[in-house]
Amino acid sequence: MLVDALKQTYSLPELLAVLGLARSSYFYHRARRLVADRHASARRVIEDIFERNHRCYGYRRISAALITHQLLISEKVVRRLMRQEGLIAATTRRRRYGSYRGEISPAPENLINRDFRAAAPNQKWLTDISEFQIPAGKVYLSPVIDCFDGLVVSWSISTRPDAELVNTMLDSAIESVANCDERPVVHSDRGAHYRWPGWLSRMSDARLIRSMSRKGCSPDNAACEGFFGRLKTEMFYPRDWRASTVDEFIEALDSYIRWYNATRIKVSLGSLSPIEYRQSLGIAA
Numbered sequence: 001m002l003v004d005a006l007k008q009t010y011s012l013p014e015l016l017a018v019l020g021l022a023r024s025s026y027f028y029h030r031a032r033r034l035v036a037d038r039h040a041s042a043r044r045v046i047e048d049i050f051e052r053n054h055r056c057y058g059y060r061r062i063s064a065a066l067i068t069h070q071l072l073i074s075e076k077v078v079r080r081l082m083r084q085e086g087l088i089a090a091t092t093r094r095r096r097y098g099s100y101r102g103e104i105s106p107a108p109e110n111l112i113n114r115d116f117r118a119a120a121p122n123q124k125w126l127t128d129i130s131e132f133q134i135p136a137g138k139v140y141l142s143p144v145i146d147c148f149d150g151l152v153v154s155w156s157i158s159t160r161p162d163a164e165l166v167n168t169m170l171d172s173a174i175e176s177v178a179n180c181d182e183r184p185v186v187h188s189d190r191g192a193h194y195r196w197p198g199w200l201s202r203m204s205d206a207r208l209i210r211s212m213s214r215k216g217c218s219p220d221n222a223a224c225e226g227f228f229g230r231l232k233t234e235m236f237y238p239r240d241w242r243a244s245t246v247d248e249f250i251e252a253l254d255s256y257i258r259w260y261n262a263t264r265i266k267v268s269l270g271s272l273s274p275i276e277y278r279q280s281l282g283i284a285a
Helices: 002-006 012-019 023-034 040-052 059-067 075-085 163-176 197-205 218-236 246-262 274-280
Strands: 124-127 130-134 137-146 152-158 185-188 209-212
Touching: 002 012, 002 023, 012 023, 040 059, 040 075, 059 075, 124 163, 124 218, 130 218, 130 246, 137 163, 137 218, 137 246, 152 163, 152 246, 163 197, 185 218, 218 246, 246 274
Parallel strands: 124 185, 185 209
Antiparallel strands: 124 137, 130 137, 137 152
């Protein structure tokens, strides 16, 4: 490119001599540059998929998404095109909110025991609280995650990590199984929220089964921690929230979770989202 830009002023031999570039090398690379990029259309589709999905898809999920666009490209080529276009998915960072206030009441047995597999929906639910700190203030998220496929069954968002945050989320989750026979095991850490009277009475009235992690042992609730990690890596950390209000952030967080359930590809589900996976099995989401 430099030679082509200057060869109206200097002779080709002079330019090649100064640059230390062989004449054959110059013509080889010039010919390659002038050949049309056969992946030009794929580059545009890949960039569109990457931008529409919170800039979090790596080459495997991009490859899966390309199938719906009738573009069959190997993962190796997709990875190369993404690297050339500078499409790099965000990497994980870790900062964890803790709600442990001591052993304020007896803890139930750890029934999950790190087995986060479930043969059907509504057998094992996981819950926890995660904190998001933006310049405008703090926001807290309390979800229920189904071990069957990672679907976020229900969630509540608030500026305070109080009883209403978890109770509202639990009420919504209970409503989702009101007309079913399933009575899930609900697994949490040992936070005070899951020992207060409002939570205990709701669990008892709905005949749900309590399960708790061991003290200070986050791997006992690893699948829920994994959801928080993906959420923050894909939606929270890559963006600049300095100009956002708390209400705008809450709206963005809610929108992400809805996208996560309905659209976000999970390779472990056959490159389908949780809702698409349930629909493929004939299960109402």
